[in-house]
Each structure stands twice: as C-alpha cells, then as structure tokens.
Amino acid sequence: AAFRCSMLVGFTLARSPLLLSLSMATSEARNRQTYLRASAAVIWDVDGTLVESTTLGFTATNEVLSTSGYRMVTEDEYKLGCRFTTPDRFNYHIERPAGSAEGGQLGDLFDKTYVRRVSRETAGLFDGLEKLLRSLTIAGHPMAVLSNACGEYVRAVLSANELDEKPGVRVPLFKEALGADEVAEAKPSGAGLLEICSRIEAVPEASVYVGDAPTDGKAARAAGMRSVGVAWGANPAAALEADFDVVVSDVPALIVALRTLLGDDEKS
Secondary structure (H helix, E strand, C coil): CHHHHHHHHHHHHHCCHHHHHHHHHHHHHHHHHHHHHHHCCEEECCECCCEECHHHHHHHHHHHHHHCCCCCCCHHHHHHHCCCCHHHHHHHHCCCCCCCHHHHHHHHHHHHHHHCCCCCCCCEECCCHHHHHHHHHHHCCCEEEECCCCHHHHHHHHHHCCCCCECCCECCCCCEEECHHHCCCCCCCCHHHHHHHHHHCCCHHHCEEEECCHHHHHHHHHHCCEEEEECCCCCCHHHHCCCCCEEECCHHHHHHHHHHHHCHHHHC
8 A cells, every 4th residue: 555655646746747847947958958059069170270280281392392393491481371271372482472373283283292191190180189079079069170271181181080971980070071172262261161150050159160370260250250279280379369269278278268168168
C-alpha cells in the first residue's frame, strides 16, 4: 500500500502544472541558447592565425622571384606583403602598382608551388588551437575560413591538418573555406565575410573574425562583425590595435576574448 501511495504521489507531482511549466521554460531556454550559438559564428584567417606557414610562404616566394629574374625579399618584407592578396603581394615585392599583370603571373606560379608543398609540417596548427576549434564546435558555434590566399591552398591546409570532411572517417570542423579568388572582393573588403555568413546562416553582428593582419580587422569592421587580432602571426600587437576590437598574444587570451565577444559567459 505504501508503494502504491508513493507511486500515486510521484505521478501527481509529475503532472503538476508548476513542474510542467518549469520543464517547458528550461526547454525554451535551452532552445534559445542553441539558436544564439548557431547564429554566432567564428570565422578564421589562415596563415599566421590558424597555421604557422611563414617558412613555406617565404621560401616559395623567393623561389618564384629568383627564377623569374627578380630580387629576393627578406622575411620582414615577405611578412609586410602578406597584407595583400597573392598577386598584389608580388606587385608589392617587385614594386609594381596594384593590379599589374606581372603580379598576377608571379602569383599563379607561387600558388602552384605553394599548394603542393602543404603538409602538417609546413603549415601546421599553432599549439592549442585544435582543442579550441573542437571546443567551439561542441559549443554549437559554426566556423568557417576566409583567406587572401587562393581557395585551393586554404582547403589543402585544412586537409593536411585533418580538419576537413573525410566520409566515414571524420566530419568537417568548418562549414565553409574560401580564398580571395572565390569571393567578390578580397580583404579589407567585408564582402567575403558577409558571403560566408550568408552561406552558413550566421548573423554578422553576432559573429567574430580572427586574423593577424590589419586588413583582417578592417574586413571585419566593414562586415559589421566583431574581431580578434592575434599577435603571433605576421604583425605585432601595436600594428593591430587600431583595427581590431581585441588583440591577444596567446591562445588562453583568445579563449577569453571569444567567450566575451560571443556572449558565452552570459549564455552559460
């Protein structure tokens, strides 16, 4: 009899309007949190942000310049040029105006050289980033990549680091991965970021772009996005502060910045 009584009490409590109301409120809050995170994307630059590829890019650049009869550049000159798209980076190196045909021809040679040498050794993720990327995915934030390099290179980097889709083996961490040759306008225009947000159904104002060059910060601002500049790439913190909302020097600081900008502290 005592058992039947406890069963009846439990059943009555389970049917309680108050408990049902609390359950519905909890479910609605959870659904809202899921929606907010799904609309708040994190979009990444590649070279100097996700991966350390300085030696790869610098060596390939000088090979193209020297075999084409041009003066080789220093590493500092190479890094300064990285704020441009590949064709205009070569125009910068050979002192031609932006948009000149010579830069485009050298850029094509560079892409052919660069892409086939991509590996985890030549373009590996910076320490601590893989764990962060997987944590953001688990948290429900969609991710994408936008680079001023060519799209073929971008996808080669993701494949080398096993971040792309391999049916039956792994799911992709990034919903989109585009290069400057695949969007309407390269950075510092915000066009590429807006196109990616549209494709992955993210809200630009709720999303964050992470990059290592002033042009990345300018692109985020043009797209109406928040931005984080990382000072472990081609530019020191002082060169980034004017164009980014937040500048960080290590991955733990990046984690804090992303949680703040994405509002995860308030949603959790």
